Amino acid sequence: MFGLFYFFKRLYTIFNPPVAPKRSDALRFGILGAATVAPQSLIIPARSHPEVIVAAVAARDQKRAHAFAKKHRIPIVHKSYDDLLADPTIDCVYIPLPIGLHYEWALKAIKAGKHVLLEKPCVSNATEARSLFRHPVLNKPDAPILLEAFHQRFYPSWQTFMSLFDSEDVEEVNVKSWLFAGLLPFDDIRFNYALSGGTFMDYGAYAVSTVRSIFASEPTAIKSATYRPLPNGFDEHCDEAMFATYEFANGGTAKLSVDLQATGGYWFPALTRKWPNFRNFPPWLTVKLRAKKEGTEGRFEKWTQKSVIMNNYMVPHLWHRIDIVTNTEYRDTQEGGKLVRHEKNIEHMKAYNWLTSEKDRKCEEWWSTYRYQLEEFVNQVKRREGSGVWIDGDDSIKQMELVDKTYLLAGLPLRPTSQALETM
Numbered sequence: 001m002f003g004l005f006y007f008f009k010r011l012y013t014i015f016n017p018p019v020a021p022k023r024s025d026a027l028r029f030g031i032l033g034a035a036t037v038a039p040q041s042l043i044i045p046a047r048s049h050p051e052v053i054v055a056a057v058a059a060r061d062q063k064r065a066h067a068f069a070k071k072h073r074i075p076i077v078h079k080s081y082d083d084l085l086a087d088p089t090i091d092c093v094y095i096p097l098p099i100g101l102h103y104e105w106a107l108k109a110i111k112a113g114k115h116v117l118l119e120k121p122c123v124s125n126a127t128e129a130r131s132l133f134r135h136p137v138l139n140k141p142d143a144p145i146l147l148e149a150f151h152q153r154f155y156p157s158w159q160t161f162m163s164l165f166d167s168e169d170v171e172e173v174n175v176k177s178w179l180f181a182g183l184l185p186f187d188d189i190r191f192n193y194a195l196s197g198g199t200f201m202d203y204g205a206y207a208v209s210t211v212r213s214i215f216a217s218e219p220t221a222i223k224s225a226t227y228r229p230l231p232n233g234f235d236e237h238c239d240e241a242m243f244a245t246y247e248f249a250n251g252g253t254a255k256l257s258v259d260l261q262a263t264g265g266y267w268f269p270a271l272t273r274k275w276p277n278f279r280n281f282p283p284w285l286t287v288k289l290r291a292k293k294e295g296t297e298g299r300f301e302k303w304t305q306k307s308v309i310m311n312n313y314m315v316p317h318l319w320h321r322i323d324i325v326t327n328t329e330y331r332d333t334q335e336g337g338k339l340v341r342h343e344k345n346i347e348h349m350k351a352y353n354w355l356t357s358e359k360d361r362k363c364e365e366w367w368s369t370y371r372y373q374l375e376e377f378v379n380q381v382k383r384r385e386g387s388g389v390w391i392d393g394d395d396s397i398k399q400m401e402l403v404d405k406t407y408l409l410a411g412l413p414l415r416p417t418s419q420a421l422e423t424m
């Protein structure tokens with residue numbers, strides 16, 4: 001009963017956080033585009049941050065820009081994205097544009113000396129990623145900060161989850177990221193090749209980032225990659241779903257299943273094949289660790305095997321649960337290792353804030369993934385240490401290299417490179 005009350009109170013506060021008085025040295029953010037995601041990813045989190053002011057927005061359509069600014073109490077409306085970048089009162093720029101425009105505007109923004117919070121995935125492909133993250137502007141002293149906004153990695157539950165195992169011991173990872181069919185129209189920006197759409201760019205980006213973090217390395221091989229196309233009449237270069245298997249140097253494998261139009265899976269498949277499928281929503285993943293021999297008692301060997309499951313790894317601030325499943329087996333060495341006893345234990349964990357052992361890290365139970373991300377972004381801009389969680393440019397480049405390789409193996413073209421590409 002009390003649990004339910006605190007659950008709803010936390011949810012309410014995520015969307016209605018207390019407003020912090022702003023410091024005189026607060027960073028002034030501008031947003032490129034009146035994007036749907038901007039309130040959840042920046043505008044609401046900014047309210048509780050004493051060092052962040054959302055000061056300006058620019059949209060292609062002036063009426064839309066003014067309506068957006070009024071709704072979210074943003075004082076300045078610029079006539080164009082270029083005008084916003086030229087505004088000397090703006091320190092940081094948030095870019096929630098379609099992926100195909102990320103490179104061009106992120107490059108313009110860093111060249112204008114702005115710090116950039118860039119929506120995920122950072123750019124369309126690895127060529128763009130290398131050009132952007134290795135751009136000479138970022139090597140200067142006092143260079144702007146550029147962050148690919150993989151918000152979920154900043155959240156305590158992800159860090160807690162990662163602390164529960166050693167990457168070397170991971171045998172198998174299974175990621176299931178399905179969005180039930182019908183929520184996104186087939187003409188959404190996510191399914192538009194010219195804008196670098198595709199399910200693997202969207203939900204897939206989270207899945208790829210996740211397995212790369214879990215193994216703390218890049219795959220040595222892609223064992224398989226297959227996709228399901230969009231229905232006839234929609235973009236043939238965009239994947240509606242992608243299924244891939246990767247192999248890693250420690251012998252482990254990762255299986256990804258990402259789908260933005262999940263259907264079927266019910267009884268009477270012929271009848272229900274087009275029904276939306278809610279089975280793997282919210283997205284979740286399992287990490288299976290190698291079995292370990294714990295010791296010997298007389299003729300018996302004790303073995304344990306753990307699996308760690310992260311339920312709702314993408315937006316854990318709404319709700320999440322970490323399950324730790326431990327299988328203990330006793331084997332008789334005089335009977336060829338015959339199983340004589342099996343015990344199964346399941347523990348549940350949650351981490352809506354940092355653990356007690358991490359008390360020096362700042363947090364509130366109602367901070368969203370985006371609020372944690374904003375905290376670290378500001379820490380980096382202000383050259384402060386922060387929680388230590390960060391995603392650097394090399395990480396973003398490797399991420400896009402794997403996305404590219406997967407698309408090619410699946411038989412789809414790389415997402416198109418921007419006309420604005422600069423080669424060094």
Ligand SMILES: NC(=O)C1=CN([C@@H]2O[C@H](COP(=O)(O)OP(=O)(O)OC[C@H]3O[C@@H](n4cnc5c(N)ncnc54)[C@H](OP(=O)(O)O)[C@@H]3O)[C@@H](O)[C@H]2O)C=CC1
Nearest residue numbers: 033034035036037058059060061096097098099119120121
């Ligand atoms: N971190 C997260 O949790 C999420 C991240 N995202 C990411 O955020 C970005 C935007 O997603 P979302 O807010 O859902 O999308 P929207 O379609 O709502 O917003 C995209 C914005 O891009 C602008 N835009 C500029 N050129 C184009 C064009 N040619 N076609 C369409 N839009 C254009 C529009 O701005 P204008 O107002 O100027 O017209 C629009 O507001 C994507 O990169 C996506 O991957 C999305 C959802 C969640």
Ligand SMILES: O=C1OC[C@@H](O)[C@H](O)[C@H]1O
Nearest residue numbers: 120179190202203260314
């Ligand atoms: O980043 C995202 O997170 C939430 C999803 O619903 C969305 O498609 C994606 O762009």
